[in-house]
Amino acid sequence: MKLNKIFLVAVLFLAAVLVSACTGMPITGGFPAGVLNQETLYVSGGPAVLAMRTDGTQIWRFPVTADANITFFAAPLVVNGEVVVGDYKSDQGILFGLDANTGAEKWSFKNAKNRYIASPVATSDKILAANADDNLYALDFAGNLLWKFTARSGIWATPVVNKNVIYVVSLDHMLYAVNAADGSQIWVSDLGGPALAAPTLGPDGILYVGTLGNKVVALEPEQGKNLWTFETKGAVWATPVLKGSLVYVGDLSGKIFALNAKDGTPAWSADAPGPIVAAPGVVPDGLVFVCETGEVLAVGFQNERSWTDKVAVGKLYSSPIVAGERLVIPVQSGDPLLVTYDLSGRKGWTFAAVK
Amino acid sequence: MWDALIVTPFVNVLLFIYSLVGNFGVAIILFTILIRLLTHPLTVQQLKGTSAMQDLQKDPRWIEANVKYKNDKEKLSQVQMALYKEMGVNPFASCLPTLIQFPILIGLYQALIASSANTPIEMLTLSRHIYPSFLNISALLPMNSQFLWMNLGQPERLLIPGIPFGIPVLAIVVVVTTYFQSRLMTPPTQGDQQSNMMMGMMNVYMPFLMGWLALTLASGLSIYFVASNVVTIGQYALMGKLNWDNLIPGRGKPAAGTAQKKPGSPAAKQVIDASSKPVLPIKAEQGPAKATKTVKATKPSTNKPTKMNPKPK
Numbered sequence: 206m207k208l209n210k211i212f213l214v215a216v217l218f219l220a221a222v223l224v225s226a227c228t229g230m231p232i233t234g235g236f237p238a239g240v241l242n243q244e245t246l247y248v249s250g251g252p253a254v255l256a257m258r259t260d261g262t263q264i265w266r267f268p269v270t271a272d273a274n275i276t277f278f279a280a281p282l283v284v285n286g287e288v289v290v291g292d293y294k295s296d297q298g299i300l301f302g303l304d305a306n307t308g309a310e311k312w313s314f315k316n317a318k319n320r321y322i323a324s325p326v327a328t329s330d331k332i333l334a335a336n337a338d339d340n341l342y343a344l345d346f347a348g349n350l351l352w353k354f355t356a357r358s359g360i361w362a363t364p365v366v367n368k369n370v371i372y373v374v375s376l377d378h379m380l381y382a383v384n385a386a387d388g389s390q391i392w393v394s395d396l397g398g399p400a401l402a403a404p405t406l407g408p409d410g411i412l413y414v415g416t417l418g419n420k421v422v423a424l425e426p427e428q429g430k431n432l433w434t435f436e437t438k439g440a441v442w443a444t445p446v447l448k449g450s451l452v453y454v455g456d457l458s459g460k461i462f463a464l465n466a467k468d469g470t471p472a473w474s475a476d477a478p479g480p481i482v483a484a485p486g487v488v489p490d491g492l493v494f495v496c497e498t499g500e501v502l503a504v505g506f507q508n509e510r511s512w513t514d515k516v517a518v519g520k521l522y523s524s525p526i527v528a529g530e531r532l533v534i535p536v537q538s539g540d541p542l543l544v545t546y547d548l549s550g551r552k553g554w555t556f557a558a559v560k
Numbered sequence: 561m562w563d564a565l566i567v568t569p570f571v572n573v574l575l576f577i578y579s580l581v582g583n584f585g586v587a588i589i590l591f592t593i594l595i596r597l598l599t600h601p602l603t604v605q606q607l608k609g610t611s612a613m614q615d616l617q618k619d620p621r622w623i624e625a626n627v628k629y630k631n632d633k634e635k636l637s638q639v640q641m642a643l644y645k646e647m648g649v650n651p652f653a654s655c656l657p658t659l660i661q662f663p664i665l666i667g668l669y670q671a672l673i674a675s676s677a678n679t680p681i682e683m684l685t686l687s688r689h690i691y692p693s694f695l696n697i698s699a700l701l702p703m704n705s706q707f708l709w710m711n712l713g714q715p716e717r718l719l720i721p722g723i724p725f726g727i728p729v730l731a732i733v734v735v736v737t738t739y740f741q742s743r744l745m746t747p748p749t750q751g752d753q754q755s756n757m758m759m760g761m762m763n764v765y766m767p768f769l770m771g772w773l774a775l776t777l778a779s780g781l782s783i784y785f786v787a788s789n790v791v792t793i794g795q796y797a798l799m800g801k802l803n804w805d806n807l808i809p810g811r812g813k814p815a816a817g818t819a820q821k822k823p824g825s826p827a828a829k830q831v832i833d834a835s836s837k838p839v840l841p842i843k844a845e846q847g848p849a850k851a852t853k854t855v856k857a858t859k860p861s862t863n864k865p866t867k868m869n870p871k872p873k
Contacts, residue, residue: 418698
């Protein structure tokens with residue numbers, strides 16, 4: 206009988222451990238993200254891309270019915286009356302060109318071999334789409350390949366463009382300057398750690414970029430020489446925001462830093478309620494940070510606390526979309542998919558998760 | 561609790577090995593070998609328990625009790641417990657090590673998934689698993705996930721010029737090694753015919769299930785499946801417990817450590833003479849297909865087993 210009891214206790218213990226194992230499984234997915242174009246919001250919300258009015262009503266969705274083989278997590282690009290958005294499925298990597306008014310598919314680019322984690326960006330004559338298959342693809346507006354640039358590892362960040370130079374970071378620790386005309390490399394600079402988010406381009410051409418190596422780095426644009434490096438407390442996942450003479454950045458330890466753009470010295474720092482993965486939204490009187498733990502925090506440019514709130518369910522990994530007087534915040538793995546606030550922190554409409 | 565006790569230490573050890581060898585495929589193989597070595601005492605204990613149970617089931621008193629008290633489960637249980645006690649056999653000795661190994665294997669599997677970090681959320685999860693004082697995640701990334709012709713973060717297909725589709729070589733290797741592993745490790749058929757049938761079905765279905773997983777999941781996991789199968793076969797071979805005859809249909813000879821008596825052999829005769837109920841030892845000589853047939857034949861014999869005693873062929 207004693208043996209039976211020991212066996213029972215052992216089985217129950219193992220069952221408890223296994224149940225906790227199931228709940229601890231990582232969620233395979235990306236971060237829902239969106240963009241505002243004039244009065245229309247375009248949101249990649251997992252199974253579909255949505256076009257919405259700023260009052261929260263849906264205009265169209267693509268695909269019309271959910272397709273298990275297509276998911277979207279990179280924010281769409283709106284250009285020339287088209288919505289360009291990349292598919293997240295790892296084994297196909299399709300870039301779609303959709304009619305911005307109807308959501309109808311106009312073209313698709315199927316040459317990539319991995320998922321689109323970064324949003325595409327456009328220059329005057331081409332679309333630039335970075336893929337996790339290590340390549341940056343340049344396409345014309347009909348979706349035809351012009352050239353591709355290959356990094357040493359996956360590209361998860363949107364490129365930034367300054368005149369004829371494209372700057373793109375990769376998981377391989379590098380920031381590449383690429384000739385926009387033909388995709389040739391101009392220079393490459395070692396950041397000292399993988400970069401997951403796009404650099405910020407200053408008016409003087411200086412690039413500011415955060416890395417998983419707990420650093421914010423400033424680089425001059427001609428040869429990529431390091432101007433300064435600031436060591437943060439945690440990994441920097443998000444794009445830094447440049448406003449006036451300060452660079453604002455949040456890190457995974459939940460720390461917010463305001464750095465002098467000139468030399469990287471800290472102007473001030475503050476504690477957020479939780480880890481920060483996304484870049485802050487910029488509103489007229491400050492910044493709105495979202496935390497992984499679901500809190501929204503509005504602070505002034507000089508660290509004046511404005512308001513804070515907690516989103517009901519889900520995690521916040523995506524930058525708030527500033528739509529006039531309204532903030533639209535995508536929610537990861539939660540319902541609703543979108544929550545909104547006015548600039549004083551009053552909650553507005555919500556939009557249910559896409560099925 | 562699960563993450564802190566199992567997954568996080570596993571992830572750190574796996575990535576530590578990766579930091580030494582610089583290739584994720586090699587790291588997976590070495591990590592699988594390491595875990596198998598660490599759990600080897602449990603495997604040995606499990607095999608000992610299985611052997612002891614098999615020996616007990618061949619005991620004439622056990623066989624007799626099974627027949628005599630077939631319709632009195634309580635009494636049967638009492639007699640069996642008494643035999644366990646008398647022969648010093650722990651009925652849980654073979655399954656408890658398996659139960660302990662089970663969460664370890666699940667943890668290993670989860671550590672592989674967590675370490676591959678193919679998506680932003682997986683990357684975030686991975687960054688939480690790393691002990692910052694032990695490993696520098698920034699220096700480890702990006703992972704070198706290229707192993708032979710495979711990208712370990714994606715399902716494997718071998719592209720051969722002239723063939724318009726990719727060949728799932730790794731999935732085929734997973735099916736073959738899983739089949740060999742399950743067949744070679746299956747103990748000689750004996751005792752409960754229903755269990756033998758189920759074991760036979762498992763031996764057929766499991767390789768295809770594993771093959772399907774290998775076909776659809778990241779090839780890093782398939783590398784783990786293959787490494788795990790090969791290491792397990794090696795472990796059993798070192799202990800002399802491989803049942804090679806199981807690879808030939810209809811020839812389920814006993815493994816070295818669980819040797820059974822051949823029909824007509826002196827030892828078998830001894831059992832028959834002692835119990836006058838040789839049904840079970842003789843049935844144990846049948847392969848899985850024949851065992852099915854025997855079940856049907858022996859159904860009416862339960863009350864008078866001696867009359868239905870089949871002649872050894």
